[in-house]
Amino acid sequence: MNVYDCHLHSAISFDSSEDMENYIKLSVKNRDRFFITTEHVDLESNLARQKDLIADFEKQKNQLAQLQEKYPEIDLLFGVEIGWREDVHRRGCEIAASQPFDMVILAVHENVKGGDAFSKLKESANVDVAYDAYLKLCYNAVSSFDNFDTFAHVDYMLRYIGHTDLRKHTEMLTKIFNKIIEKNKALEINAKLVPHPDAMDRIDYILQLYTSLGGKKVTIGSDGHNVAYYKNGFRDAMKLMDKYGIKEVCGFKQRKEFYIPISLAGGKFR
Ligand SMILES: [Zn+2]
Numbered sequence: 001m002n003v004y005d006c007h008l009h010s011a012i013s014f015d016s017s018e019d020m021e022n023y024i025k026l027s028v029k030n031r032d033r034f035f036i037t038t039e040h041v042d043l044e045s046n047l048a049r050q051k052d053l054i055a056d057f058e059k060q061k062n063q064l065a066q067l068q069e070k071y072p073e074i075d076l077l078f079g080v081e082i083g084w085r086e087d088v089h090r091r092g093c094e095i096a097a098s099q100p101f102d103m104v105i106l107a108v109h110e111n112v113k114g115g116d117a118f119s120k121l122k123e124s125a126n127v128d129v130a131y132d133a134y135l136k137l138c139y140n141a142v143s144s145f146d147n148f149d150t151f152a153h154v155d156y157m158l159r160y161i162g163h164t165d166l167r168k169h170t171e172m173l174t175k176i177f178n179k180i181i182e183k184n185k186a187l188e189i190n191a192k193l194v195p196h197p198d199a200m201d202r203i204d205y206i207l208q209l210y211t212s213l214g215g216k217k218v219t220i221g222s223d224g225h226n227v228a229y230y231k232n233g234f235r236d237a238m239k240l241m242d243k244y245g246i247k248e249v250c251g252f253k254q255r256k257e258f259y260i261p262i263s264l265a266g267g268k269f270r
């Protein structure tokens with residue numbers, strides 16, 4: 001069975017214009033057994049003047065049903081990426097429970113209500129001060145939110161504020177990873193920026209630390225917003241998984257995990 005992409009956005013998300021079918025055509029060509037999009041939910045978002053950015057789930061389900069009929073050879077799954085913020089925690093929980101999702105990704109995209117996303121963090125003295133504040137939010141997210149399957153892009157904020165050596169943040173990362181392990185959730189390896197050396201360096205350390213703490217469950221996603229990103233960086237990211245003894249990745253169907261052996265020979269990766 002081929003490893004499939006567990007983090008993708010289609011035009012159902014506010015920030016993508018990609019037709020879901022384009023991804024599916026590629027997946028079918030690649031003989032993938034599963035396909036999922038994980039569409040955005042960011043409540044009272046700072047990107048939208050505190051309006052909700054919520055995927056149209058009815059539209060998503062209808063598209064999936066129609067495409068499933070057209071492509072019976074692949075199993076189409078229903079996913080979501082919920083952006084956590086403390087002030088919208090309760091509503092985030094309600095949304096996670098409101099739909100028959102196959103997989104729920106938990107993510108931190110914003111700090112506090114008001115202003116631009118991360119404006120206050122970006123203004124702080126340096127990358128490490130800002131990233132430490134981001135990691136505290138990640139810890140609060142994985143501690144307080146229970147109804148999720150995998151935690152996305154723990155290095156997300158560094159996409160926007162610049163690179164740092166994650167070894168300087170071992171203490172907070174350890175707390176986050178221990179909480180994920182304790183709750184029996186998965187950690188996402190986000191390959192969006194692979195093969196950039198900074199991204200590779202971060203994934204290497206994330207895997208080193210997570211596995212040293214006993215973490216075994218990982219999901220892999222490109223976080224693609226268009227079809228050109230489908231399975232971006234998978235080959236390099238999976239080589240790093242192999243380096244740390246991870247031989248399989250998690251997928252989720254009806255919120256139940258299953259495992260796919262990593263085989264660099266099987267399927268087409270970029
Ligand atoms: Zn995200």
Ligand SMILES: [Zn+2]
Binds near residue numbers: 007008009081223
């Ligand atoms: Zn995403």
